[in-house]
Amino acid sequence: MRHTRHSLHLSVCAVAALVPFALAGMPANALAATTVYVVTSSLTVHAPLAVAVDTVDHTIYAVDSAGSTVTLFRTGAFVRALSIGADATAVAVDSMTHTAYVTNAGSSDVTLIRGDAVIATIGVGTAPASVAVDDTTGTAYVGNRLSNTVSIIREPAPGAFAATTVAVGNRPVAIAVDTSTHTAYVVNTLSTNVSEVVGNAVVRTVSVNADPNAIAVDSTTHTAYVVNNTSQNVSVIQGTGIVPMTVPVGANPLAVAVDTSTHTAYVLNAQSTNVTEIRGGAVLRTVSVNADPDAIAVDSTTHTAYVVNNTSQNVSVIEGESLLTQTVPVGSDARQVTIDPALGRAIVADFGSNRLSVISRQTSPTITSGAPPTASVGEPYTFTITASGTPAPTVTLTGSLPPGLAFTATPGSGTGTITGTPTSVPVSPAPFTVTASNGVDPAGAANYTLVIEPAPLPPTTRPAPPVDPPAPGGGSAGGDSGSSGDFHTPGDSASLTAGGSAADAHHLASTGSGTDAVVSALAAAATALILGMATTRLARRRTQPGIRSRSVHRRN
Numbered sequence: 303m304r305h306t307r308h309s310l311h312l313s314v315c316a317v318a319a320l321v322p323f324a325l326a327g328m329p330a331n332a333l334a335a336t337t338v339y340v341v342t343s344s345l346t347v348h349a350p351l352a353v354a355v356d357t358v359d360h361t362i363y364a365v366d367s368a369g370s371t372v373t374l375f376r377t378g379a380f381v382r383a384l385s386i387g388a389d390a391t392a393v394a395v396d397s398m399t400h401t402a403y404v405t406n407a408g409s410s411d412v413t414l415i416r417g418d419a420v421i422a423t424i425g426v427g428t429a430p431a432s433v434a435v436d437d438t439t440g441t442a443y444v445g446n447r448l449s450n451t452v453s454i455i456r457e458p459a460p461g462a463f464a465a466t467t468v469a470v471g472n473r474p475v476a477i478a479v480d481t482s483t484h485t486a487y488v489v490n491t492l493s494t495n496v497s498e499v500v501g502n503a504v505v506r507t508v509s510v511n512a513d514p515n516a517i518a519v520d521s522t523t524h525t526a527y528v529v530n531n532t533s534q535n536v537s538v539i540q541g542t543g544i545v546p547m548t549v550p551v552g553a554n555p556l557a558v559a560v561d562t563s564t565h566t567a568y569v570l571n572a573q574s575t576n577v578t579e580i581r582g583g584a585v586l587r588t589v590s591v592n593a594d595p596d597a598i599a600v601d602s603t604t605h606t607a608y609v610v611n612n613t614s615q616n617v618s619v620i621e622g623e624s625l626l627t628q629t630v631p632v633g634s635d636a637r638q639v640t641i642d643p644a645l646g647r648a649i650v651a652d653f654g655s656n657r658l659s660v661i662s663r664q665t666s667p668t669i670t671s672g673a674p675p676t677a678s679v680g681e682p683y684t685f686t687i688t689a690s691g692t693p694a695p696t697v698t699l700t701g702s703l704p705p706g707l708a709f710t711a712t713p714g715s716g717t718g719t720i721t722g723t724p725t726s727v728p729v730s731p732a733p734f735t736v737t738a739s740n741g742v743d744p745a746g747a748a749n750y751t752l753v754i755e756p757a758p759l760p761p762t763t764r765p766a767p768p769v770d771p772p773a774p775g776g777g778s779a780g781g782d783s784g785s786s787g788d789f790h791t792p793g794d795s796a797s798l799t800a801g802g803s804a805a806d807a808h809h810l811a812s813t814g815s816g817t818d819a820v821v822s823a824l825a826a827a828a829t830a831l832i833l834g835m836a837t838t839r840l841a842r843r844r845t846q847p848g849i850r851s852r853s854v855h856r857r858n
Contacts, residue, residue, distance in 0.1 A: 335691070336666045338742055339619045339630050342647075345380070345658040347373045350651035353658060354393040355642045356400055362649055363402045363415070364658055365390045372404055374418060375658070384420055386413040391431050398437045403455070405430040405444055412444055412455065414463065422463050426453035434477040436484055443486040443499070445474035452477070452488055452499060468504060470497040478519040478526065487526045487539070489514045496528055496539065508546060510537035518560045518567060527567040527580065529555045536569055538583055549585060551578040559600040559607065568607045568620070570598045577609060577620060589627060591618035596637065603643040604663060610636045610650060617650060617661060632659040646692065667691035667716075667738035667746035674750055677724050679757040683707065687718045689738035689746050701734030704754045714740075724754045 345362070350373075352365040362375040367390045374381035387406025390413075395402045402415040407429045414422040427446025430453070435442050444453040444465075452474060454466045471490025474497075479486050486499040491514055498506040513532035519525070526539040528546070534555060538547040552571025555578075560567050567580040572595055579586040594613035600606070607620040612635060619628040633652025636659075640649050646663040667689050674685040689695050697718035699709040706725035711718035718736065731751045738746040 335668050336742065336744070337621065338664050339617075339628050339661055340664060341630060341632065341659045342662040343378050343660045344633075345375050345378070345660065346656060347375075347658060348656050349653055350656075350658060351637055351653060352391065352393050353638055353640050353649055353651040354395045354402065355640050355649060356395045356397045356402070357642055357644060358397040359400055360642055360645060361395075361400070361418075362658065363393050363395065363404075364651065365393050365404060367391065370406075372402070372413070372415060374415075378660070381418055384413075384415060384418075386420070387411050387423065392433050394433045394435045394442065396435045396437045396440060396442070399440055399457070401440075403433050403435060403442045403444070405433050407431055407447075410446075412442070412453070414455075421461065424453075424455055424463055424465050426455075426465060427451040427467065431475060432477045434479045434486065436479045436481050436486070438481045439484055441484075443477050443479060443488075445470075445477045445488060447473060447475060450474065450490075452486070452497075454486075454499075454502060466502050468499055468502060470499070470504060471495050471507065475515055476517045478517045480519045480521045480524055480526075482521045483524055487517055487519060487528075489517045489528060491515055496526070496537075508537075508539055510546065511535055511548065516555075516557050518558045520560045520562050520565055520567075522562050523565050525565070527558050527560065527569070529558045529569060531555055534571075536567070536578075536580060538580070540583075547583045549578075549580050549583065551580075551585075552576050552588070556596065557598045559598045561600045561602045561605055561607075563602045564605055566605075568598055568600055570595050570609060572596065577607065577618075587625070589620050589625065591620075591627065592616055592629065597639050599639045599641045599648065601641045601643050601646070601648070604646060606663070608639050608641070608648040608650075608661070610639050612636055617648070617659075619661075630661055632661075633657050663692065664740070664742050665690075665692045666742040666744055667695035667740050669736060669738055669746045669748040674720065674752050676753045676755055677704070677707070678755045679724050679727060681757075682723050683721065685720045687720070687736050687748075689716050691716065691738065691740045691742065691746070693740050695738040695740035695746065697736060697738050699734055699736050702732045703734060704728050704732070704752055707752070720752070727754050727756055 347364045348366045349368050350364040351367040354363050364373045370386055370388055371383045372386050373383045386404050387409035389408030390404050391407045392405045393402055400416055404413040410428050412424045412426055413420055426444050427449035429448040430444045431447040432445040440457055442455040450472055452468045452470050455463055457463050470488045471493035473490060473492040474488050475491045476489040477486055488497040494510055494512060496508045496510055497504045510528045511530035511533035513530060514528050515531045516529040518527050524541050528537040534551060534553055536549045536551055551569045552574035554573035555569050556572045557570040558567055569578040575591055575593060577589045577591055591609045592611035592614040594611055595609050596612040597610040599608050605622045609618040611618060615632060615634050617630045617632055632650050633655025635654030636650050637653045638651045648661040650659040652659055669689050671688045677683040687697055689697055694714050694716040696713040697711045704724050707720055707722040709718060709720050731753060733749055733751045736748050
């Protein structure tokens with residue numbers, strides 16, 4: 303009992319000694335990750351007036367209206383420049399078929415680009431000025447500003463395109479599509495209404511307020527937001543509602559974009575230099591931006607709005623619910639912005655600087671792995687340290703690892719690995735620090751202490767259970783089946799007789815239970831020996847002279 307209590311005392315002490323080291327492996331930086339927006343690349347292109355991106359293969363299409371060309375970029379590199387029609391005004395991309403549609407106002411046609419080549423030129427109405435794509439049906443809608451029509455372009459057979467013309471209101475200037483209901487909303491600025499087009503027909507016309515000039519659609523809630531410039535408000539058309547709601551906004555509203563995840567519309571007010579956020583048919587808040595805001599786009603993945611400020615030559619970035627904005631310098635006379643959400647990028651058309659500014663969202667690193675598990679002497683060990691951040695950070699280690707362990711990491715991978723086989727238990731555990739850095743402050747860091755335990759003890763072998771001796775009389779002469787000197791081993795299928803041959807002995811060894819048979823045989827022999835010795839001793843006592851017999855006489 304005393305030994306048991308002593309062992310328990312040692313175990314408790316050992317656990318208590320390890321607790322501080324187990325708790326030591328915690329991140330040193332408890333600060334939340336920070337996010338910054340920077341121009342990570344500039345792409346040279348002459349006078350980009352409009353820009354769009356394929357959100358699947360990430361091809362950028364930049365329209366040079368004066369030069370009648372479209373320049374293609376992919377993965378940050380120039381691909382080629384393609385000739386298009388005259389006075390190009392807008393571009394939209396079907397990311398499912400990887401087809402770009404460019405409206406050419408001067409030549410009244412649309413250039414179709416696929417596979418880095420012009421595959422078709424489709425004649426449409428007069429002065430096409432706007433285009434939108436339903437990429438779930440492969441349909442493009444083109445607003446013909448001077449002919450008061452919409453041209454609907456489809457691909458009924460691979461490589462074969464056809465256009466259908468539908469009459470709408472007076473001076474169509476903007477189009478947006480609900481890709482769930484396959485409804486196109488056409489803004490008619492002079493007739494102050496919106497034409498809803500389904501299939502090849504106008505199914506409804508909804509009156510709005512004075513001077514409508516921009517529109518955006520939330521395809522999840524089937525809500526259209528129409529910007530009315532002169533009346534300084536937004537008409538909200540919900541579903542099949544004929545009478546829209548009206549929400550007041552700032553002065554000279556020019557553009558609108560929608561976060562389809564939070565169902566928030568962002569309205570750009572040029573004269574009041576701010577953005578009005580609308581949610582649920584009401585103003586959520588107003589965020590100030592810089593001078594002369596001219597275009598806006600929203601990343602629904604990160605809930606970030608990018609506002610192009612033309613005169614101040616920068617972009618105001620509105621992130622989530624924050625009232626604070628970040629300002630990113632761009633080129634002169636910036637005209638338009640588009641989003642590549644999969645890459646977390648915004649592409650700005652800097653018309654005056656002959657370039658595209660690519661803005662990337664970057665986040666500071668954070669160590670995401672926990673404390674390393676305990677290692678043992680002589681046992682192979684591997685532990686991977688992971689860190690998050692954009693771009694992926696580089697993980698480094700400072701300090702000393704226990705003998706037998708080493709650290710390796712690939713720059714820019716966001717991981718580092720401790721590997722090896724511990725050779726000894728350190729006198730005192732030595733702490734080390736892991737740092738992750740990617741150029742965005744603050745860097746991520748964590749302090750660790752790796753506990754090394756002694757080598758495990760070898761397993762002990764349990765003794766074999768004792769073998770019971772044979773029952774008395776099993777080896778006596780005159781047995782039923784055995785001759786004098788025979789004995790049987792319990793559990794064996796063979797017997798060994800006094801007159802047995804070597805083959806019989808071999809048969810016993812090969813068919814019996816091996817060691818058990820030998821043990822049983824020895825036990826039987828020992829029993830017979832003891833009985834023989836006792837019999838001999840008794841016989842000697844009877845023959846000794848000191849022992850006499852007395853006769854017994856009976857009385858008559």
